[in-house]
Structure formats: structure tokens, C-alpha cells
Amino acid sequence: MPVVPTRPYRGPKHRPVRGMDMNECASVRALQARQKRAAWVADQIVPYEPRMRAWLSRWRVSPEDADELLQDAYCRIALLESLDHIDRPVPYFFSIVRNLLARRHRRQRIVSFELIAEVDAFQDHPSHDIEDQTSDRLVYEKIIALIDRLPPKCRQIIRLRKLEDWPQKQIAAHLQISEKTVECQIRLGLRAIREAWDKQEAQARNRSDGRFQAGAKIR
């Protein structure tokens, strides 16, 4: 579905800082720090979420519990002072998830996990990496597909905002609707996309089964 118009927005990237008091400055800095961390997570972790969910489901973790575990793991990341010490984000995140799961199991019935090998394999195995490159490319296509499934108005606004990089304000002016309406549509769109992303586990599971078979062929 084409979005009209496709004229790129060429306005200022950031709001001017002049005229703000100290508090405003601090709050904008806090906002930017959060956005930077979110961008890192978007790049390094979120694409691997479906695979972690698939792994969790093999351990008979229900989708709801998987939601909770992942969210708790994100919470750890959010509360870190800095991310500089993390040089292998996926194994790092995965080990947080594993520890949370092990703790939960211990509380209930069972054991701990010796998953170091698995966690390393997540990163080191060449064939996994190749697959990840593929899915890296696929991630973009998947995102486009998710956006395309939104209702028309919502889709148009999300596309203008994310793919054309227009600010919300500009979108409101262009579509002659209120800024609140734009914000609301973005909220609805993001929620729908988040929920759809959470449900990608089944596909990832099929892929990882294929890899499991393939693992026996290598060597």
C-alpha cells in the first residue's frame, strides 16, 4: 500500500535546546539515554526474541510465562548502569533468561541448568550465524509485513513516522488531525505490532528444529 506523499521530511532532528531551563535539559538527556538503550536492545536482542521463546517453550514454559521472563530480563538490562561491559549481547541476555528460569524452577519443583554450552553455541556456531544473517534481513521484511497488517489509518501514520521519519507534529498537520490523535494511533499501532511480534515463536521453533537436524550433519 503506497503512502502519499513520500517527500522526505528535512526538518531539525532535535528540538532546540536554547530556552530550556536546567530541568528541561536533564529530562531531555534522560529521554535520549533511554532511546539510545532502546536502540541497542532493538538491534541486539529483540530480533532473537522469537528464538528465545521457542527455546523456552521446549522447556514447557507457557507463552504467558515466557512473556514474563523476557520482561524481567529486560528489566535487568534497563536497570544496568551501563552496557559497555556487554560484548556479546545475545548470550548475555540469554543467560539472564536462563538464570531467571532456573530460579523459578528451583522455587517450584526442580533443577538448575548447565547451559553454558548452549549459550555459547548461540553465538559461536557458524551455521547459526549464517542463519542469523538471513533472519537479520528477514527481520526488516517481517516488520514491514507487520506494519502492513495494521488498519489503514494506523498503518499510514506508522509508515510516515518510522519509514519516512516524519515527526508526529508534521503528520498531524499533513493529515489535518490533532497531535493527540496521531499519538493515539501510534500507541495502537505499536501495541498491535508488539503483540504480533510476541507470537512469532512458532515459526522460530520450526527453524530451530531444522537446525537441530542439520547439527547432526555438520562435522
Next chain:
Amino acid sequence: MSGISGSNMRDDAVAWVARMDAGGWSAELEAELQAWLAGEPRRHGALLQAQATWSMLARKCGPHSQSPKARIAGQDDVATDPAPDRAVLNRRALMVGGGTALAASLVGGITLIKQRTVLRTDLGEIRHVPLDDGSIAALNTGSEVDVMFGSARRDIRLNQGEAWFQVAKNRAKPFVVETGPIRVLAIGTAFSVRRREAGADIAVTEGIVEIWSEDAGSQRTRLVEGQSVFLADNARLQDVVVASASGEHALAWRSGRIELVDEMLVDAISEFNRYNRRRIILLDPQIANKRLDGFFRTDDIDGFARAVNATFDVPVDFSRPDEIRIGSMQITT
């Protein structure tokens, strides 16, 4: 913007992301957000997850587009190394050479000569061996397999242990695994056979196999993907109970792992003892039937013992070099 339940928390987080995205962020809004976050620590996670998803939507593909080739090259380097395989291939090459010479001297005679290769694994060793016909054999710990490929058949004899086969399709040459009197005929498929005391475990991971025992008449039965069975050497097939087990966990050994899913402790211990010289001894029969889950390397016998120690709160004695003792001796009155 408040809510206790998980889904409300997520909706609120999404709303905050939309608000942050709108521009015009202020000290008041920041303070309001901080107050919301402080209300429940897990909101930090919900917010980061929502914001990352939002950030991902602007993601462009292709920053790593050139690395796969380098990685493939690296993989090839690794793949050229495995010395045991090379030894087998050399031995096989010798066999082929000998066979050809013999065949040449028998021109006009009946050529029933089969090339025979013996594959073996030590205790704790796991090997993946490509076979001449394009099939793959994976040998588990302490196993021995004779590979005899002739012009009309592909015969495999499992002398001991366990092996998994991924069979290359070839209708003209049936692929038959024998162990004792038991026969498994592959019909374009992947399956495992494990030699037991008086029979064999057979599990099918792909396609269909036909099984029978030479000792119990030649009546055959079929197993399909996902099914597994213990077939006694002298079993009548009508007595056999087919299970639909999750073969995936049972075949984790192919990548050097033991996956325990709802396994009894006593079974888990005997599984580890298959792979390790150092044995685990269970002294306390009362916990033998406790069930556990876990994910280990086949050689990580210490890690397993420590996990048992932490989970069931039983003493574990590592002091002996040849065994690990779990539980304390029960004194019966």
C-alpha cells in the same frame, strides 16, 4: 496511567513510548514517568521492551551483509580437521582398493564382495560419520557398527551401543540395520537403534521404518516418525507397545548433550554413567524416583551432581576419584 496486571503494564508502557515519541518532552513528563516506573520495578522492563520494539521499526537491513562468506570459509577450516574420520576414510580406502583387486581376479565369477568398514566409539565419545552412499551415521558413546555396502543392499550391523542414521534415499538398495536378531529396514528416513541387554530401542525421527526380529518369525511392523519402541529379541510384534515419545530429547547426544525432561533421577544417573568413566552412585533409594529437568553436556558429570545437590538438598560426595556418591546411606532398622 496506572495498572497492576501485566497487560495493563504493557499498554501503559506502549503509551509512554508514544508520548516520548511525540516530542516536547518536559521535566513534568519525565517526573511523571519516573513516578510510574518507581511504582513497580518490572515496569522498567516493560518500557524498555516497548521502546526497543518501536526503535526496531526504523531498522534497516544489511549492515552485516558481507560476513557470512568469511564465516563459511572458517567453517570449512574446521571441517577439514577431524582426525578419527580421516582414519576411517583411510581404512575404507584400503578396503576399497583390496576389494577392487579381488573383484578383478574374480572376473566372470559372482561378485558378492562387500566393502566392510568398522566404526567404533570409546566411552564418552560421539562421532558423526558420513557413509559412502550419502547417508550419515551418528555413533553414541561406546558403540560399534559394521558398515557393509554391497551392490544390491546396504547392511549395517550394530554390535553394541547406539547409533542414529540419516538414510540417503535409494530404492534399489535397501538400507537394513541389524542388531542381534532384530532388523530395521529404512524407507527413506532417519532413525536410531540402541542395543540393549535382550533387545533394542528403535526411535524414528523422520519417515518410516519396518522392523522385525528374525527370532520371532518374519512378521513385520511399521514405525512412523515420532514413534519409538523397545523390541525384545524374541518379541512377537503384536505384544510390542509403540510409544510416541519426544525423540528430540532422547537424541540430544548427537550434539554432545543430555537433555532431561521429567526424568527420574535413577534414569538420569544411568544416562550420565553411559558417558563417563567416573560413575555416579546413588546411595539413597528414596530419592531414586524423584523427577528432574536439566540440560547438560554429556561429560558434565560434576555439574549434574551439583544440580542434584542443590535441587533435592541431598549430600554429594566428590572425594573419590572413580565415583561420585549421591545421598547418604540409609540405615534401616
